[in-house]
Amino acid sequence: MSVTDEYLNNNEGFAGSFTGPLSLAPARHMAVVTCMDARMNIFAILGLHEGDAHVIRNAGGVVTDDTIRSLAISQRLLGTRQIMVIHHTDCGMLTFTDDVFKREIEEETGLRPWWAPESFPDLEDDVRQSIRRIEVNPFLPCTADVRGFVFDVATGRLTEVK
Amino acid sequence: MSVTDEYLNNNEGFAGSFTGPLSLAPARHMAVVTCMDARMNIFAILGLHEGDAHVIRNAGGVVTDDTIRSLAISQRLLGTRQIMVIHHTDCGMLTFTDDVFKREIEEETGLRPWWAPESFPDLEDDVRQSIRRIEVNPFLPCTADVRGFVFDVATGRLTEVK
Numbered sequence: 001m002s003v004t005d006e007y008l009n010n011n012e013g014f015a016g017s018f019t020g021p022l023s024l025a026p027a028r029h030m031a032v033v034t035c036m037d038a039r040m041n042i043f044a045i046l047g048l049h050e051g052d053a054h055v056i057r058n059a060g061g062v063v064t065d066d067t068i069r070s071l072a073i074s075q076r077l078l079g080t081r082q083i084m085v086i087h088h089t090d091c092g093m094l095t096f097t098d099d100v101f102k103r104e105i106e107e108e109t110g111l112r113p114w115w116a117p118e119s120f121p122d123l124e125d126d127v128r129q130s131i132r133r134i135e136v137n138p139f140l141p142c143t144a145d146v147r148g149f150v151f152d153v154a155t156g157r158l159t160e161v162k
Numbered sequence: 163m164s165v166t167d168e169y170l171n172n173n174e175g176f177a178g179s180f181t182g183p184l185s186l187a188p189a190r191h192m193a194v195v196t197c198m199d200a201r202m203n204i205f206a207i208l209g210l211h212e213g214d215a216h217v218i219r220n221a222g223g224v225v226t227d228d229t230i231r232s233l234a235i236s237q238r239l240l241g242t243r244q245i246m247v248i249h250h251t252d253c254g255m256l257t258f259t260d261d262v263f264k265r266e267i268e269e270e271t272g273l274r275p276w277w278a279p280e281s282f283p284d285l286e287d288d289v290r291q292s293i294r295r296i297e298v299n300p301f302l303p304c305t306a307d308v309r310g311f312v313f314d315v316a317t318g319r320l321t322e323v324k
Contacts (some may be wrong), residue, residue: 003192004244004309006209007192007208007209008322010208010209011209011318011319012319014207014208014209015317016320018318021252021315022315023287024199024201026200026272027200029165031198033241036217036218036232036236037216038184038189038212038214038215039186039237039265041205041210041212044170044176044205045176046172046173046176047176048203050202050203051201053200054198054200055198055275056198056220057217057218057220058220058229058231059163059218059232059235061276064231065277066220066277067228069221069275069279070276072267073255073263074221076266076267077258078196081278082231090186091303092186092235092239092240095239096239101238101239104238105234106269106284109182109275109300111212111300113231114227115228116231117231117234121191126183138271139271140266140272143167145164153183154182154183155177155179155180156176156180157177158170158177159182
């Protein structure tokens, strides 16, 4: 059985005890921006309930134009007002540089990516960078309550970045 | 107590029973691309275990340059080989058009977004569009095992899009 089919099989069990639809707009008016990392079960880490908060995830949990697109829709159409930005220890984004990653792809494919890979050398600095990108963005109406954190994959604990 | 502080408080409990670090690379070589929707607890829906799969989420679960950036890092640096694309019923992306959303922002801020909001009128068509964007992308080495689904927020069930 493929991994996808195994997950579909798991979903049969999930649907069997599913308790029905919730509202589209997040009940707690929260949007979480975090990394795609496989170890981060955000619902468990934050004690989220289904329906509470938007969850936006990409490589690094960095704020790109696509993150801004998602946050603009989240705030303007679905009423979120607060943002948590969460990076984590042992992140893959700490292990390479944009220049090398782009050069390797160009050497293999003949095409240089037109997007920045968004690697970063320092976790806390990049949390601050992500928050700053949100704060100065002209398309987001609610930037007063944005807080940043590092999740420790060894302890499960969040530490706020000031 | 703010919502953020409540979630930090929840995290104290989570960390108290945390069982320690897993590997950086996803154990099941899977990357899931899905919507930021607050009702979608992807770990529960798919029966994922921590460490299994990358989870990439944005407004709609659409494939943008940032999704490709995340998938390129996922496949090239962290060894994922399969992709599940999951949209869902009652999605906010079905409720507006790009033109109106961009015009409203321009009227309010004086700036027209330079990114497409990526609204879509048909769920299954947009799942196919997202898969197609992955299949033709030159930066992704593994595009043979990409499957698309719609999650029904009323029943909890995934249905494959062919």
